[in-house]
Amino acid sequence: MRAEIISTGTELLLGKTLNTNVFYLTSQLTGLGLEVNYHTTVGDNKERLIETVRQAFNRSEMVFLTGGLGPTADDLTKEIIAMGLGLKMSFNPESMTSIVNYYDNKDKLPPSSEKQAFFPEGAEVLPNDLGTAPGAIIEKDGKYCVVLPGPPAEMKLMFERYALPKIQALLGNNTLRLFVRTIKVFGLGESELEQEISDLMHKSLPFITLLDKHTYIDLRVTVRSSNEDLARKILDQTEAVIRGRLGNKVFGIDEETHSQVIGKLLRQKKLTLATAESCTGGLLGGRITAEAGSSDYYLGGAVSYANSAKLKLLGVNSEHLSRYGAVSEVTAKEMAEGIRLALGADLGLSTTGIAGPGGGTKDKPVGLVYIALAHSQGVIIERKQFAGNRDSIRNMTVETALNILRIFLLQNPL
Amino acid sequence: MRAEIISTGTELLLGKTLNTNVFYLTSQLTGLGLEVNYHTTVGDNKERLIETVRQAFNRSEMVFLTGGLGPTADDLTKEIIAMGLGLKMSFNPESMTSIVNYYDNKDKLPPSSEKQAFFPEGAEVLPNDLGTAPGAIIEKDGKYCVVLPGPPAEMKLMFERYALPKIQALLGNNTLRLFVRTIKVFGLGESELEQEISDLMHKSLPFITLLDKHTYIDLRVTVRSSNEDLARKILDQTEAVIRGRLGNKVFGIDEETHSQVIGKLLRQKKLTLATAESCTGGLLGGRITAEAGSSDYYLGGAVSYANSAKLKLLGVNSEHLSRYGAVSEVTAKEMAEGIRLALGADLGLSTTGIAGPGGGTKDKPVGLVYIALAHSQGVIIERKQFAGNRDSIRNMTVETALNILRIFLLQNPL
Numbered sequence: 061m062r063a064e065i066i067s068t069g070t071e072l073l074l075g076k077t078l079n080t081n082v083f084y085l086t087s088q089l090t091g092l093g094l095e096v097n098y099h100t101t102v103g104d105n106k107e108r109l110i111e112t113v114r115q116a117f118n119r120s121e122m123v124f125l126t127g128g129l130g131p132t133a134d135d136l137t138k139e140i141i142a143m144g145l146g147l148k149m150s151f152n153p154e155s156m157t158s159i160v161n162y163y164d165n166k167d168k169l170p171p172s173s174e175k176q177a178f179f180p181e182g183a184e185v186l187p188n189d190l191g192t193a194p195g196a197i198i199e200k201d202g203k204y205c206v207v208l209p210g211p212p213a214e215m216k217l218m219f220e221r222y223a224l225p226k227i228q229a230l231l232g233n234n235t236l237r238l239f240v241r242t243i244k245v246f247g248l249g250e251s252e253l254e255q256e257i258s259d260l261m262h263k264s265l266p267f268i269t270l271l272d273k274h275t276y277i278d279l280r281v282t283v284r285s286s287n288e289d290l291a292r293k294i295l296d297q298t299e300a301v302i303r304g305r306l307g308n309k310v311f312g313i314d315e316e317t318h319s320q321v322i323g324k325l326l327r328q329k330k331l332t333l334a335t336a337e338s339c340t341g342g343l344l345g346g347r348i349t350a351e352a353g354s355s356d357y358y359l360g361g362a363v364s365y366a367n368s369a370k371l372k373l374l375g376v377n378s379e380h381l382s383r384y385g386a387v388s389e390v391t392a393k394e395m396a397e398g399i400r401l402a403l404g405a406d407l408g409l410s411t412t413g414i415a416g417p418g419g420g421t422k423d424k425p426v427g428l429v430y431i432a433l434a435h436s437q438g439v440i441i442e443r444k445q446f447a448g449n450r451d452s453i454r455n456m457t458v459e460t461a462l463n464i465l466r467i468f469l470l471q472n473p474l
Numbered sequence: 475m476r477a478e479i480i481s482t483g484t485e486l487l488l489g490k491t492l493n494t495n496v497f498y499l500t501s502q503l504t505g506l507g508l509e510v511n512y513h514t515t516v517g518d519n520k521e522r523l524i525e526t527v528r529q530a531f532n533r534s535e536m537v538f539l540t541g542g543l544g545p546t547a548d549d550l551t552k553e554i555i556a557m558g559l560g561l562k563m564s565f566n567p568e569s570m571t572s573i574v575n576y577y578d579n580k581d582k583l584p585p586s587s588e589k590q591a592f593f594p595e596g597a598e599v600l601p602n603d604l605g606t607a608p609g610a611i612i613e614k615d616g617k618y619c620v621v622l623p624g625p626p627a628e629m630k631l632m633f634e635r636y637a638l639p640k641i642q643a644l645l646g647n648n649t650l651r652l653f654v655r656t657i658k659v660f661g662l663g664e665s666e667l668e669q670e671i672s673d674l675m676h677k678s679l680p681f682i683t684l685l686d687k688h689t690y691i692d693l694r695v696t697v698r699s700s701n702e703d704l705a706r707k708i709l710d711q712t713e714a715v716i717r718g719r720l721g722n723k724v725f726g727i728d729e730e731t732h733s734q735v736i737g738k739l740l741r742q743k744k745l746t747l748a749t750a751e752s753c754t755g756g757l758l759g760g761r762i763t764a765e766a767g768s769s770d771y772y773l774g775g776a777v778s779y780a781n782s783a784k785l786k787l788l789g790v791n792s793e794h795l796s797r798y799g800a801v802s803e804v805t806a807k808e809m810a811e812g813i814r815l816a817l818g819a820d821l822g823l824s825t826t827g828i829a830g831p832g833g834g835t836k837d838k839p840v841g842l843v844y845i846a847l848a849h850s851q852g853v854i855i856e857r858k859q860f861a862g863n864r865d866s867i868r869n870m871t872v873e874t875a876l877n878i879l880r881i882f883l884l885q886n887p888l
Contacts, residue, residue, distance in 0.1 A: 075501025087489025101513035251584035341763025345756025360783030369774030
């Protein structure tokens, strides 16, 4: 069944309100196996709203509308649906009773409230347990229109409590549901990744999409099925094939983050970690400690932003520092070794680079970063040249440092 | 001028991605005085996309599209615009050069990259400084189509750096424009703030809205006018009145962040800063160093996550540590003093607390945080009890620490 969502409300078109309703509804509807083809946002303007509703009814079997159910003059949704579908408005006495009950005493009832108890004829009313604006499900020629309020809390409660059971009943039990697995990939560009798996893409079962998350890529595998076991089997097989091709480049599944994954590995291997950060200024430690329980493996670190801090906190060799500079292989190495030693950690991870926008030279341009990982057997040092602004260079540095650590933990039997 | 925004991308129709692009663009476009009438989201489906683009061109003078600029086969935006407007695709050699330069070496260049250097004929190319997908502005019969990438960071940077100046030039000067000043307030809840300024709210000139940004509140003052001088005068007066009432609680204006403001104050007063972080794990240093040039005043710090790191990097007294615990007034004080001394900084700022979800006790519940600021004359220590999850407790700690530092710098003639 094709569905679409119309959000009404001028505030959405003034850039004052983030439309979270459409996100929530889309996720709910795709979960029910509905195919959501369009989102449209339109203001409280009668002509535009009528046109939008008509168009939606022409191309979809199920149209969801949010907003415009209030008592004020610009709340037009129900009237417009009636016009668009050629239905009359009729008074619903039960709704009026609920609205009256919502106010502690009748004197408080605004005169315009009565408007909220009128619905297109034949509508099934959806009660609003958090406000005075009821919603409705309206059927016409085998197509359905589900009308929900605009305030997110009211919309969600009404959807879950009253709309969802009715929609499930309409769809029957043998509905197609959507099963999604997200495979998180680090270290490949979007088009490189596409080349690696081009034979798997552009199929409908499973359906694969790529989403560039800037520091990594989400590879999303989707199966639409009424059979949960079968769907999970297809997802498992697809994941296995993709892991087979991409190997270590797959760093996590679904909501897993890089910092969760390294936390899990450090805990398994009973290793402790310390960090020494220059260009990332604490972001790396901040990311690692975003995980609850990270004190099990993370001891702490130094933010050695100034050269003096590199000397004082990490014991970097001052002669080397002036000879090779703060952004160098030698300094990265001495920082990683320094913090490992200072905190008695198994592993020391360091970053030093030029995040910009200033400070770049011909030899050491903005975006040049060294990352080092000191361990009991030696040091790994990587040189990277990142593109982008200060923020993205710092973020790429953090993710790359975590990735170097992850690969090391996977490959080394420490 | 009537405008509308089309977001493309199947991920938006799967309910996996919140569409923040449309929120950002709407706010920017209304700020320019454009009337945004519609938002439409459509998947990577050729027929639906063509139909949506045609409809938009029929009813609006300026159409903004995001997404679908990548190198993969389902990235169709530019081709579809060309089809919809009856234009041919033509190769842009300069864009190809930028794409090639984005990769360190040409061997890494994916063959499908060439696609990204093709544009509808006559298009003005908008460079992408954060990725390989350039955007474009396309003019046809006095109507404009602005094509931007889907990843939010790329979209925003391209819009601000390249699209905005061109759109401003196209619009000329005599339009009714929106002037906005955002007054950033720390340390008051939304309803407390509303009480303080209730007489100023609910007017149309200036129009004031409050937006809870979780750690602080944005108080937005809006004036719609064709007279820039008059608008600025109203904004200045309103800002003065609000500052008069809220005093130090106003920490910044417009895009200013807490870390920018403290950077400016430290630079003015020629003071240096060092940090010692426990529960924030580096986030405080990360926030301070988000500002370019922060090396002028920030020396660095210690992330003393484990108790051993507090002893080794900060010289915290081990007897005190076991008597009072890591989350205590004494430890916060010794951390701040310790890092100030270790790095020879003028100021030492420390955080220690229980970010949760585990680790809380009856006496020291989750959300309990101590923040200390050591200076040449002594130490300021504040005890806070924050609500929320791990993330929000850590963020509130960082913002509160910056706020304590800001108030100190404003009040003390060091």
